[in-house]
Amino acid sequence: MNRNLSFVKLIYKENSKGLIKKLLIAGRQRELNKARLFLIWLFDSLGFSDSPVKFNNVSSYLYLPSINLDLNDNTCQKAWYRIRKRLETVFMNDIMNDTGYLLAIDALNYERRRDLLLALLSQLDIVIKQLYRDKIHGEKINYFWYQLQPELRRTVLEKMAGADVEISKNGELKSVAGVLIKNCKWEDDRELPPPQAILGPLAQGQPILIEGYLLSLDDHRAALQIEALVSNWLIRTAELIGAEVLSECSQWPELRCYLLRRDLMVTRNLERLRNQLNTQEWWNLYFDRPIRLYESKRLVWRIQRTSVIPYYITEARDKELEDLPWWQQLITFVLETRDAIAPQLQLLFQRIGNIIVIILTQIVGKAIGLIVRGILQGMGRSFTRDQD
Missing domain, CATH: 1.20.5 (Single alpha-helices involved in coiled-coils or other helix-helix interfaces)
Incomplete structure (x- = not known):
């Protein structure tokens, strides 16, 4: 099945022209991914394997991208600088979606997607430097972070859409950033870990617990774990903003030419994509997430070379499991x-x-x-x- 997936990806890259062929190949790729996940789930649950699958062991870090941290470079500021520079390079060259899921940011054209991710990375850099400068610790980090979210997202939207860009809407010029900021309904992604898990090590040098060991950022495993969490926050936050952009483009046709891919200028294509994203989110929220909570897994989007791929972190999520409504606990x-x-x-x-x-x-x-x-x-x- 892995060979078939590789073959399908190769065909998809070679067939750059022809919308129907690309849609058929993409559908086949989704079928193979779903079948692979189902087989792993089925055989693992029935006990056909001698040992359980380990999602967060040391050997798994061999597949993570290298950021070449010097072992003598034990300051969190320098570690964050190198992580930020690597991610900037990746975003400038664009990213590919190898998650097996639909992503809203794939609907944006290259320039808007690049500006969105770079703006998020820049805002995260500002937050980390402010936390380090003001010596904010413990639970105060979480409070500071949540208070900052509305302003952070507004700033990111302005940088992505352009503060001075105006486009006609119903015969009248409207500020793109202003309309997006006004109409966006900000929601939180429930799969994001607590902000202290990212900001504590990067801003205050807190150690990271990995496989029973407390590791500082001068350890490659800790640095790679933090990079995965940072990438996850960037992609998931960009997804929230991308979904709001798609919703606004649905009611503002002139905006599609500026923000979206060329094929999504067609109303039917755009609405089909939005429906698919909504269905995927519904299924993930009400079925996949309870299963992950019960199995103590967190699904993280991390960046490997130039691709976004899924990565599972094993951690206790009993409190989140208890907070589920009764009908989700039935699952x-x-x-x-x-x-x-x-x-x-x-x-x-x-x-x-x-x-x-x-x-x-x-x-x-x-x-x-x-x-x-x-x-x-x-x-x-x-x-x-x-x-x-």
Whole structure:
């Protein structure tokens, strides 16, 4: 299946022209990704593997991108500088979506997507420097961060859309940034970790707990973990803004030429994409997220080379699990029941299989043997009489 996925990706890159072919190839890629995830979930849950899959072990960091931190460079400021520079380089060259999910930022054209991600990175840099300068610690970091979010997103929207750009709307020139800021309904992504997990190590040099070890940012594993969390915040926040931009473009056709890809200027294509994103978000929120909470996993979007890929971090999420409404907790109850019943079902099927083997070999087999022997003996007697 992995070979098929690689082959499909290669075909997708080679077929740069032809919308129908690209849509068919993209659909096939989504089918393979979903089938792969389903098989991993199915076989792991039934206990066919000897050991559970580890999502956050040391060997997994071999697949993470290298940022070449000097082991003697033990200051959080220098570590953040190198992470920021690497991400800036990636965003300037654009990023590819290898998550297996639809992303709203894919709908933006290259310039707007680049400006959005770079603006978010710049604002995060300002926040980290302010936290370091003002010596903000502990829970005050979370409070400071949440208070800053509305202003941060407004600033990012102005940089992405252009503070002075005006486009006609209903025959009247309107400020793009002003309309977006006014109409956007800011929501939080529930899959984002607490801000202290990112800002504490980067702004105050707090150690990071990885596989039972407290590591500082001069350790490559800690630096790579922080880079993954930073990338996750950038992509998920850009997704929130991108979804609001798509919603506004749906009601402001002239805005599509400025912000979106060329194929999304067509109303049908845009509405289809919005419906697909809404369905995906609904399924993720009400079904996939409870399963991840129960399995103590956090889905992180991290950047590997120039691609956005999924990455799972194992951490305790019991408090979030308890806060779920009762009908979402039913999903976790079904999983718990399945885990409890699966060994008994395996044992039952094994016993039934053994019984069937015994019946076929000891009873049916012997009966057939006796019948065949009787037939052969009867044929032998008939042959003897014919000779006489």
